[in-house]
Amino acid sequence: MRENLHxxxxxxxxxxxxxxxxxxxxxxxxxxQVGFADRDILRDTFLLTLAKTQDEKRALGECFDLFFSQPxxxxxxxxxxxxxxxxxxxxxxxxxxxxxxxxxDAANENLGPLAQMLLSQDRxxxxxxxxxxxGAASLPDIxxxxxRGIFQTRILDAMGIQRLRDDIDEQxxxxxALAERLQEALNGLxxxxxxxxxxxxxxxxxEEAENLRNEILRNAPLARIEPRQVEQMRALIRQIAxxxxxxxxxxxxxxxxxxxxxxxxxxxxxxxxxxxxxTAWKRKHRDRPKIIALCDVSGSVARVSxxxxxxxxxxxxxxxxxxxxxxxxxxxxxxxxxxxxxPEEAMKEIMSKVGFGSSDxxxxxxxxxxxxxxxxxxxxxxxxxGDARSNNLDPRADILRRIGERSKRxxxxxxxxxxVWGFGDSEMPRYATFCTVVRQCATAQQLERAVxxxxxxxx
Amino acid sequence: MLVADTRPTASIEAVESGLAAQGYIASRQIATAxxxxxxxxxxxxxxGPAGVGKTELAKAIAAWRGMKMIRLQxxxxxxxxxxLYEWKYAKQLLYTQILKDKLGEVLGGAQxxxxxxxxxxxxxxxxxxxxxxxxxxxxxxxxxPAGCVLLIDEIDKxxxxxxxxxxxxxxxxxxxIPELGTVSAVAPPTVILTSNSExxxxxxxxxxxxxxxxxxxxxxxxERIVESRVPGISQTLRxxxxxxxxxxxxxxxxxxPSVSEAIDWARVLVLLQASELDTEIVKDTLNVLLKYxxxxxxxxPQISSFIAKASRxxxxx
Numbered sequence: 160m161r162e163n164l165h166x167x168x169x170x171x172x173x174x175x176x177x178x179x180x181x182x183x184x185x186x187x188x189x190x191x192q193v194g195f196a197d198r199d200i201l202r203d204t205f206l207l208t209l210a211k212t213q214d215e216k217r218a219l220g221e222c223f224d225l226f227f228s229q230p231x232x233x234x235x236x237x238x239x240x241x242x243x244x245x246x247x248x249x250x251x252x253x254x255x256x257x258x259x260x261x262x263x264d265a266a267n268e269n270l271g272p273l274a275q276m277l278l279s280q281d282r283x284x285x286x287x288x289x290x291x292x293x294g295a296a297s298l299p300d301i302x303x304x305x306x307r308g309i310f311q312t313r314i315l316d317a318m319g320i321q322r323l324r325d326d327i328d329e330q331x332x333x334x335x336a337l338a339e340r341l342q343e344a345l346n347g348l349x350x351x352x353x354x355x356x357x358x359x360x361x362x363x364x365x366e367e368a369e370n371l372r373n374e375i376l377r378n379a380p381l382a383r384i385e386p387r388q389v390e391q392m393r394a395l396i397r398q399i400a401x402x403x404x405x406x407x408x409x410x411x412x413x414x415x416x417x418x419x420x421x422x423x424x425x426x427x428x429x430x431x432x433x434x435x436x437x438t439a440w441k442r443k444h445r446d447r448p449k450i451i452a453l454c455d456v457s458g459s460v461a462r463v464s465x466x467x468x469x470x471x472x473x474x475x476x477x478x479x480x481x482x483x484x485x486x487x488x489x490x491x492x493x494x495x496x497x498x499x500x501x502p503e504e505a506m507k508e509i510m511s512k513v514g515f516g517s518s519d520x521x522x523x524x525x526x527x528x529x530x531x532x533x534x535x536x537x538x539x540x541x542x543x544x545g546d547a548r549s550n551n552l553d554p555r556a557d558i559l560r561r562i563g564e565r566s567k568r569x570x571x572x573x574x575x576x577x578x579v580w581g582f583g584d585s586e587m588p589r590y591a592t593f594c595t596v597v598r599q600c601a602t603a604q605q606l607e608r609a610v611x612x613x614x615x616x617x618x
Numbered sequence: 619m620l621v622a623d624t625r626p627t628a629s630i631e632a633v634e635s636g637l638a639a640q641g642y643i644a645s646r647q648i649a650t651a652x653x654x655x656x657x658x659x660x661x662x663x664x665x666g667p668a669g670v671g672k673t674e675l676a677k678a679i680a681a682w683r684g685m686k687m688i689r690l691q692x693x694x695x696x697x698x699x700x701x702l703y704e705w706k707y708a709k710q711l712l713y714t715q716i717l718k719d720k721l722g723e724v725l726g727g728a729q730x731x732x733x734x735x736x737x738x739x740x741x742x743x744x745x746x747x748x749x750x751x752x753x754x755x756x757x758x759x760x761x762x763p764a765g766c767v768l769l770i771d772e773i774d775k776x777x778x779x780x781x782x783x784x785x786x787x788x789x790x791x792x793x794x795i796p797e798l799g800t801v802s803a804v805a806p807p808t809v810i811l812t813s814n815s816e817x818x819x820x821x822x823x824x825x826x827x828x829x830x831x832x833x834x835x836x837x838x839x840x841e842r843i844v845e846s847r848v849p850g851i852s853q854t855l856r857x858x859x860x861x862x863x864x865x866x867x868x869x870x871x872x873x874x875p876s877v878s879e880a881i882d883w884a885r886v887l888v889l890l891q892a893s894e895l896d897t898e899i900v901k902d903t904l905n906v907l908l909k910y911x912x913x914x915x916x917x918x919p920q921i922s923s924f925i926a927k928a929s930r931x932x933x934x935x
Contacts (some may be wrong), residue, residue, distance in 0.1 A: 185658065213665075
């Protein structure tokens with residue numbers, strides 16, 4: 160039974176319920192108390208110990224029903240043989256009578272057990288046999304959809320498909336009608352096994368497959384995402400944004416009491432000769448986050464800036480005071496566009512206004528200095544997202560220096576690899592001297608870390 | 619004097635009947651959760667809409683097992699000093715003032731500053747001892763010799779930092795006070811946490827608890843709840859009103875009526891000596907059930923058809 164429990168935990172993980180070892184221990188302790196007898200109580204017990212949200216409870220409930228509706232593989236091989244024998248005895252005869260084939264009983268007795276079982280059309284026997292063969296082929300170990308073929312072959316082998324093929328070959332000459340029926344039954348069996356494997360994949364494989372895909376995506380260079388992956392990537396970025404939001408969007412109005420302020424306490428109580436009737440407390444000071452984001456949306460980084468904008472959009476939900484700007488040849492403020500539209504619409508609008516041009520960092524910085532320099536306060540973090548390729552125009556690093564001096568921090572996120580910084584028209588080394596932090600930001604994972612760091616400094 | 623029964627309960631049925639004796643009709647899920655929490659000594663985190671009996675559950679457990687209930691109401695800004703313990707600073711300072719002369723006596727014999735300091739060190743921890751600790755609900759709960767039910771109400775209203783503070787208590791039933799050391803529970807309390815899901819709770823907290831979701835009860839269960847809470851109500855009226863409430867819950871309202879509103883409404887109907895539902899009486903008392911003007915407006919046109927449906931159901935069951 161313990162083995163069965165572990166298989167169930169694995170299935171639960173597959174269904175998206177995070178079951179940590181500690182939780183599985185709790186569940187096992189709980190199950191030891193309530194026992195297996197009452198399936199409803201067992202179900203409740205799992206829902207209580209394993210699932211931590213309503214969604215997880217629903218997923219786990221479905222998983223439980225699916226899991227316990229499957230016939231259990233029988234461990235005892237003697238038992239298995241016996242049931243097979245039973246089936247061949249009880250099952251093989253009736254159809255022979257029914258059809259009254261020319262082949263008759265005598266021909267059927269030469270067939271292998273699998274052929275006999277198929278001819279008997281006993282569905283429960285067949286599904287038991289599939290369950291047993293699945294156990295022998297350790298089907299619960301299936302993880303990825305690429306393994307489907309292997310497991311189908313293994314299960315069919317375990318069921319004795321080789322003997323069936325021989326039977327069919329042999330019967331083709333002696334009894335073509337029977338051979339045809341067997342061939343049809345074999346095709347049917349293949350279909351059933353395929354379904355069983357798919358169901359097992361659904362039960363055991365989902366999480367791994369999804370994790371693998373997300374893992375690959377997280378580390379893939381944003382600039383080289385293929386069109387078919389863009390939607391997945393967007394979903395991943397949204398997931399990252401949601402995680403950031405959960406972690407950092409808390410009410411910031413609370414004011415927490417700090418330690419006893421001895422100096423103020425003594426002063427307040429001076430009237431009573433220093434006998435402290437009133438206490439005074441230090442207040443904890445917390446900066447309100449202020450972020451200004453400058454995002455390059457020129458042709459050279461267009462692919463990446465799509466994702467940058469998506470993340471800035473989510474930043475608007477996490478932090479109260481964010482102002483965003485987009486530029487290629489010149490710079491405009493896009494805060495309103497991002498706040499009042501869905502991410503997709505906002506990005507379309509921004510791209511149509513300033514996107515896809517050739518970038519001119521100098522000119523864009525000058526635009527910023529002329530119109531919005533006063534927005535920067537000593538509490539502001541300025542983030543520049545771009546590859547710092549200014550098409551050999553004047554980079555105006557002096558403006559960046561002034562931005563850096565006015566702000567709390569100046570962070571530059573560059574989607575290009577460090578190797579190429581400074582080569583060609585890249586002005587990165589010149590800009591980097593004035594930045595507090597410079598990070599490479601080519602993959603979703605790097606993007607998440609960078610933004611998470613920025614928000615965390617205010618918490 | 620309450621006599622606490624700290625022995626674990628024998629079965630899920632025993633929990634059900636024990637709670638029922640206190641007027642709390644528990645679904646099997648709830649009873650299983652309470653049973654398991656005692657068997658494997660884990661807190662229960664109860665989530666669900668307002669008014670379905672999350673807080674009542676804690677009260678019922680306390681009443682049933684004859685234990686004291688200690689309640690910690692959470693709110694934004696709740697911190698260690700208000701939840702766990704606090705040093706009685708004023709008392710400490712006051713004592714130093716009063717004992718000023720004593721200090722002179724103690725240190726009088728010392729020849730040098732170093733010697734005086736040594737003398738002082740021997741009295742070092744006097745002011746950070748148990749006498750100067752003000753226990754707040756959490757520490758009080760650990761100090762109950764006969765055990766207790768600790769209700770941490772609306773944990774979702776507190777800050778995320780406060781959760782971390784709870785972790786030690788929830789997993790090991792102990793707290794560490796830096797100056798005094800670790801205080802372990804005399805008898806592990808039965809801990810119930812409630813949440814309206816206003817904010818997502820941390821994984822660490824959830825992992826330490828059994829997670830129970832109480833939703834709106836099924837019709838039969840709700841009838842039993844009303845029956846146990848409002849004994850004077852006739853069977854027909856009870857069936858009709860519960861049926862009616864279930865119809866109301868299918869509407870898209872700002873705040874759906876929950877069990878507590880159902881009980882209030884039943885009391886009102888009994889008070890008005892209604893024998894069965896009719897449009898007039900429902901219209902007059904709808905404000906007991908629905909708490910927003912917009913909701914009442916949305917429900918009013920449906921009243922007659924809902925009453926008809928509810929009575930039809932009553933005939934067949």
